[in-house]
Amino acid sequence: MAIRREISAEKCRSFAISKKSEWLQYNGIGGFAMGTVSGANTRRYHGHLVAATKAPDRRHLALANIEALASVGTKTYGVSTNQYVGAIHPQGHRLISHFSTGDSVKWTFDLEKASLSKEIFLHPGSNTVSIHYAVESGEPVSLSLRPLVAHKFYHENF
Numbered sequence: 001m002a003i004r005r006e007i008s009a010e011k012c013r014s015f016a017i018s019k020k021s022e023w024l025q026y027n028g029i030g031g032f033a034m035g036t037v038s039g040a041n042t043r044r045y046h047g048h049l050v051a052a053t054k055a056p057d058r059r060h061l062a063l064a065n066i067e068a069l070a071s072v073g074t075k076t077y078g079v080s081t082n083q084y085v086g087a088i089h090p091q092g093h094r095l096i097s098h099f100s101t102g103d104s105v106k107w108t109f110d111l112e113k114a115s116l117s118k119e120i121f122l123h124p125g126s127n128t129v130s131i132h133y134a135v136e137s138g139e140p141v142s143l144s145l146r147p148l149v150a151h152k153f154y155h156e157n158f
Contacts, residue, residue, distance in 0.1 A: 007037050012096035012107075015040075015081075023101040025114035025122040027130060030055025038093040039081035039107065041065055047150065048120060060151060066131060067146040068092070072114045073139060079084045079109045079116055087115035114141050116141055 007047045011017045025033040030052030035087035036042055040063060049063040068080045069090070078090020098108040098117070104121040114137030135141045 003104040004100060007099040009097050012037055012099050013092075013094050015093055018093050018096075020081070023105050023118050024046075025101075025105060025120065026120050026124060027052075027128075028124045029127070030033070030059065031122070031127045033120055035105075037096075038098065039065070040083040040088070040093070042083060049122070049129040053127075062151060063129065063151070064126075064148040064150040066118075067148060068118070068133070069144040070109075070111055070114070070116050070135075071142045071144075072111050072137060075112070076126060077109070077111050079111075079118070086128070090096065111137075111141075113137060116143075
């Protein structure tokens with residue numbers, strides 16, 4: 001059982017703070033998932049699934065991130081965060097109302113008329129990750145997900 005850690009909404013919404021606060025999940029066979037509280041991958045080792053093909057020295061970044069957009073009524077929210085040269089887009093970190101890590105990593109986003117959560121769970125003994133999105137809303141919500149697949153040796157730069 002992992003120790004539960006929670007980060008305040010104020011710290012999550014500050015990119016200067018949340019891009020430096022990291023989380024780590026491991027699968028027990030050399031693979032891992034790792035990232036920042038903001039959701040932006042700021043290092044080459046960040047990703048939702050870094051698979052251990054031949055542990056301990058052969059790991060591959062399989063799934064870098066998931067870019068997500070949620071629409072509630074006529075309004076669309078970017079609920080992921082990516083850092084580019086000179087820009088942060090989308091800025092989903094500004095919508096985080098809760099972040100916690102323990103046996104899984106979970107973000108909750110405040111979308112005014114809805115609440116959206118994203119949870120990452122790395123399966124022990126397997127190079128497998130489950131990513132679960134859940135919505136609480138009184139009106140219809142649509143979610144668009146775009147997996148950012150990398151399939152690269154984890155020491156390489158993009």
